Amino acid sequence: MRTRNRLALRTLALGYLAVLLVVPVGFVFYRTFEHGASAAWHAVTTPSATHAFWLTIELVAIAVPLNTIFGVVMAIALVRGRFRGRSIVGPLVDLPLALSPVVIGLALILVWGTKGWFGQWLTDHGLQIIFSFPGLLLATIFVSLPFVVRETVPVLREIGTEQEEAAETLGAGPFQTFWRVTLPAIRWGVAYGVILTTARALGEFGAVSVVSGHLAGSTETLTLQVEDRYEAFDLTGAYAAAAVLALIAIAVLASMTLLRRRRGDVAWASS
Amino acid sequence: MFGRPSGGGLARGIAMGYLSLIVLLPLGAVAARSVDGGLAGFWRAVSGREAVAALELTVIVSLVVALVGAFSGTLIAWVLVRDEFPGKRLISALIDLPFALPTIVAGLTLLALYGPRSPLHVDVSFTRVGIAIALLFVTLPFVVRSVQPVLMALDPEVEEAAASLGARSSQVFRRIVLPSISPAILSGAALAFARAVGEFGSIVLISGNRPFRTEVASVFIYGQIQSDNVSGAAAVSIVLLAVSLLILVGIGYLGRRAAKDADEE
Numbered sequence: 001m002r003t004r005n006r007l008a009l010r011t012l013a014l015g016y017l018a019v020l021l022v023v024p025v026g027f028v029f030y031r032t033f034e035h036g037a038s039a040a041w042h043a044v045t046t047p048s049a050t051h052a053f054w055l056t057i058e059l060v061a062i063a064v065p066l067n068t069i070f071g072v073v074m075a076i077a078l079v080r081g082r083f084r085g086r087s088i089v090g091p092l093v094d095l096p097l098a099l100s101p102v103v104i105g106l107a108l109i110l111v112w113g114t115k116g117w118f119g120q121w122l123t124d125h126g127l128q129i130i131f132s133f134p135g136l137l138l139a140t141i142f143v144s145l146p147f148v149v150r151e152t153v154p155v156l157r158e159i160g161t162e163q164e165e166a167a168e169t170l171g172a173g174p175f176q177t178f179w180r181v182t183l184p185a186i187r188w189g190v191a192y193g194v195i196l197t198t199a200r201a202l203g204e205f206g207a208v209s210v211v212s213g214h215l216a217g218s219t220e221t222l223t224l225q226v227e228d229r230y231e232a233f234d235l236t237g238a239y240a241a242a243a244v245l246a247l248i249a250i251a252v253l254a255s256m257t258l259l260r261r262r263r264g265d266v267a268w269a270s271s
Numbered sequence: 272m273f274g275r276p277s278g279g280g281l282a283r284g285i286a287m288g289y290l291s292l293i294v295l296l297p298l299g300a301v302a303a304r305s306v307d308g309g310l311a312g313f314w315r316a317v318s319g320r321e322a323v324a325a326l327e328l329t330v331i332v333s334l335v336v337a338l339v340g341a342f343s344g345t346l347i348a349w350v351l352v353r354d355e356f357p358g359k360r361l362i363s364a365l366i367d368l369p370f371a372l373p374t375i376v377a378g379l380t381l382l383a384l385y386g387p388r389s390p391l392h393v394d395v396s397f398t399r400v401g402i403a404i405a406l407l408f409v410t411l412p413f414v415v416r417s418v419q420p421v422l423m424a425l426d427p428e429v430e431e432a433a434a435s436l437g438a439r440s441s442q443v444f445r446r447i448v449l450p451s452i453s454p455a456i457l458s459g460a461a462l463a464f465a466r467a468v469g470e471f472g473s474i475v476l477i478s479g480n481r482p483f484r485t486e487v488a489s490v491f492i493y494g495q496i497q498s499d500n501v502s503g504a505a506a507v508s509i510v511l512l513a514v515s516l517l518i519l520v521g522i523g524y525l526g527r528r529a530a531k532d533a534d535e536e
Contacts, residue, residue: 005440006354009346009349009350009354010350010354010356012346013343013346013347013349013350013351014350014362016343016346016347017347017362017365020404020407020408020411021365021368021369021408021411022365023384024380024381024383024384024385024408025368025372025380027380027383027384027390028376028379028380028383031383066289070286070289070290073282073283073285073286074283074286074290077282077283077286081283083283089287089290092290092294092295093290095294095298096294098465098469098512098515098516098519099298099469099512100468100469100470100471100488100489100492100508100511100512101469101471101472101489102469102471102489102490102492102493102496102508103301103469103489103492103508103511103512104297105496106301106492106496106501106504106505106508107297107298107300107301107508108297109496109501110297110300110301110304110501110505111296111297111300115501116300117300138293141293142293142294142297145290145293145294196370199370199371202373203371203372203373203374203375203376204373205373205374205375205471205472206374206471206472206489206493209471209472209493210493210496222373223373223374223375223376223472224375226373226375226376226379227375227475227476230379230476238379239379239383242375242376242379242380245372245373245376246372246376246380249368249371249372249373249376250368250371252371253364253365253367253368253371254364256364256367256371257364257367
């Protein structure tokens with residue numbers, strides 16, 4: 001292709017990315033520090049901001065390990081298992097990706113809310129799920145459920161069963177085979193899935209917004225705080241909370257890139 | 272645990288129970304509650320003027336976004352694979368940023384630059400254009416990430432041969448590159464569409480949520496939940512889910528057919 005065309009296409013593509021992605025994200029950091037670093041620091045260290053931060057971390061710390069264990073078990077069942085209905089379980093696992101976050105929030109309310117299926121029973125036992133921590137947790141787990149499964153399944157397919165069978169022939173029990181043979185072989189796939197799960201869990205907004213009730217200092221996560229502050233005309237606060245989340249997102253992006261390269265190396269070395 | 276040829280009973284059973292409790296039970300509740308008022312109630316909820324307007328806007332904007340994304344995504348993928356320039360790897364890594372960035376931050380980000388206090392004096396807030404821009408932002412990775420690997424696997428020598436035989440570059444692209452990457456473009460655009468149909472966080476601040484003008488389906492559903500009309504919200508949710516599943520299944524079928532045609536040629 002001629003150089004002139006090539007340059008024109010390059011300019012077009014990079015211009016599009018700049019206008020849509022790079023300049024807006026950069027500008028949020030500018031807005032955050034517009035009134036000085038101390039104002040930004042002050043905005044992210046108010047009691048409600050630190051509460052929102054730790055609440056988000058707590059949700060991630062519970063949701064991610066649960067979904068990781070589920071993801072590995074489910075991936076092994078989908079690839080190695082032979083059971084009835086296997087062909088519909090795969091699409092079911094992917095379902096959270098095709099759903100609007102608002103619909104997910106609604107679904108949780110319809111089961112766990114005061115007027116939901118279990119509402120009466122929960123009220124009788126003095127339990128509250130919606131508008132409190134368990135509701136936020138259920139929403140976070142729901143939206144971040146598919147990622148470990150999706151990243152582990154192709155790796156499991158690729159490694160095949162030869163080594164696992166060899167280990168068993170040599171007398172290894174199922175547990176030993178899993179820990180010594182299967183898990184080391186799939187670890188980069190699982191790790192990539194864990195990063196995607198974490199990113200989604202940290203950043204969820206819609207589903208959490210429906211089940212939260214938006215109580216600052218109680219059920220307000222970091223993402224909800226961005227909206228609440230914006231709606232309350234606290235722009236510096238909104239930009240500061242957004243900048244914290246954007247920094248985390250950039251860290252996630254960096255680890256995604258590193259892991260992809262790592263995974264590439266592994267594939268390259270074993271071929 | 273996993274060693275038996277059947278694939279392991281107990282662990283799998285627990286995983287199935289987890290999936291059912293977290294995902295299937297709540298979705299069952301949406302389906303059941305959408306017909307609280309019988310089929311007539313369902314129909315009333317989804318044929319109300321505001322609901323129809325919101326669903327229409329959602330489908331049309333999502334189609335436009337999928338189409339624009341198909342073009343821009345293919346262009347970006349091509350430049351990232353076939354062009355060489357400094358900083359290419361950084362740009363390639365940045366493509367995934369919309370996946371990693373929380374949607375509400377994406378919305379605020381666009382609003383800061385293209386909103387009422389825009390330093391460029393471009394204000395798209397409370398408009399349909401604003402909605403489309405937010406959706407283009409969050410769906411950016413889909414087409415790029417689906418086309419990029421296919422382009423990488425294509426041998427540039429074929430293109431060079433065609434060019435040396437006198438084909439113009441537009442001809443080379445249309446006759447040689449496009450047929451091989453069109454299934455990937457299609458599936459990327461389908462994923463972008465499905466994502467756009469349900470999107471909420473990036474839109475909620477920028478759209479202003481004016482009924483009949485800039486209110487998309489997810490925001491409409493949110494409003495219905497807030498005003499305690501959960502069965503109406505559930506009915507519209509079912510329609511929204513049906514739309515995105517229909518598109519995913521339909522385009523998956525088209526993609527498979529295109530791949531088969533390409534094999535047979």
